[in-house]
Amino acid sequence: MLAGENLAxxxxxxxxxxxxxxxIFCTNKAMQHHAVSLKEVNYLLPLxxxxxxxRQELFAHHEPEERQPNLNPRLIETxxxxxxxxxxSESFFYYIYAILYAPTYRExxxxxxxxxxxxIPFTKDFKxxxxxxxxxxxxxxxxxxRSSELEAPIARFQGEGDSVTRMGKxxxxxxxxxxxxxxxxxxxxxxxxxxxxxxxxGGYQVCHKWFKDRKDRWLTLDEIRTxxxxxxxLDKTIGIQSAIDxxxxxxxxxxxxxxxxxxxx
Numbered sequence: 001m002l003a004g005e006n007l008a009x010x011x012x013x014x015x016x017x018x019x020x021x022x023x024i025f026c027t028n029k030a031m032q033h034h035a036v037s038l039k040e041v042n043y044l045l046p047l048x049x050x051x052x053x054x055r056q057e058l059f060a061h062h063e064p065e066e067r068q069p070n071l072n073p074r075l076i077e078t079x080x081x082x083x084x085x086x087x088x089s090e091s092f093f094y095y096i097y098a099i100l101y102a103p104t105y106r107e108x109x110x111x112x113x114x115x116x117x118x119x120i121p122f123t124k125d126f127k128x129x130x131x132x133x134x135x136x137x138x139x140x141x142x143x144x145x146r147s148s149e150l151e152a153p154i155a156r157f158q159g160e161g162d163s164v165t166r167m168g169k170x171x172x173x174x175x176x177x178x179x180x181x182x183x184x185x186x187x188x189x190x191x192x193x194x195x196x197x198x199x200x201x202g203g204y205q206v207c208h209k210w211f212k213d214r215k216d217r218w219l220t221l222d223e224i225r226t227x228x229x230x231x232x233x234l235d236k237t238i239g240i241q242s243a244i245d246x247x248x249x250x251x252x253x254x255x256x257x258x259x260x261x262x263x264x265x
Contacts (some may be wrong), residue, residue, distance in 0.1 A: 001030045003050035004067065007093055007140070012040040012202070013117050021106045023114040023202045026140050027096060036202035046070050048091050048254075055123075068221075078258045083126040091133045096120050098136030101241050102248040123252040128247065135244050142240075144232045145226070149236055153228035159187035163219045165211050172211055183211060183219070189227060196234045206234060 010031045025036045039052040048067040069089040141147035165183045178190040
């Protein structure tokens with residue numbers, strides 16, 4: 001992740017706490033442990049593998065000089081043969097990300113997701129693959145806070161005060177009726193729906209955890225803007241998940257069989 005431009009999935013191998021799976025997120029940087037979980041071990045799965053920086057190492061000459069997709073060659077061969085199209089490595093990443101954010105997938109395979117890494121169903125339908133990959137790309141861009149969809153935030157910071165996040169009674173709290181997140185007795189972010197406030201990733205309630213990590217700190221203007229973008233990103237995520245879920249049943253009606261154990265030589 002430090003060698004050059006990359007994307008990666010942060011995921012767990014099992015789910016020990018809670019009954020639902022939401023232990024998945026994307027990153028373009030190194031990720032700290034428990035970034036997508038309260039307790040479970042986290043794994044970072046990069047899309048690309050870069051060659052060794054030290055070309056003088058004993059086996060470095062056996063490595064490719066350019067970055068290589070970290071994807072099973074058998075899978076890529078099968079999918080490209082089925083689709084009759086040359087698809088990019090990024091499109092596979094985006095498709096996988098969309099599947100992992102499908103509420104129906106998470107619910108249907110909840111018991112399996114508790115005990116092992118997620119397994120991805122691939123569709124035979126290339127147009128369906130493209131549609132899901134497009135939604136997955138939107139999610140990735142939104143989660144990395146680089147999407148143009150975040151340029152008009154739905155949340156606003158209001159009130160007079162010192163902009164310090166304080167914990168305890170009458171300080172950090174959520175007002176569901178007014179859709180406000182108070183950071184102290186007089187200042188708040190408005191435009192935060194209950195769905196967004198309660199949204200979780202890996203066991204963390206995102207909108208609350210962000211403040212918990214900044215308790216008793218003065219919020220800078222950049223941090224205030226970032227929180228407004230996070231609220232907007234979560235609102236967009238909920239909408240995109242709904243769109244993914246409408247397409248997901250078609251995936252299981254047109255499953256592609258892939259033998260990843262076959263000899264790739």
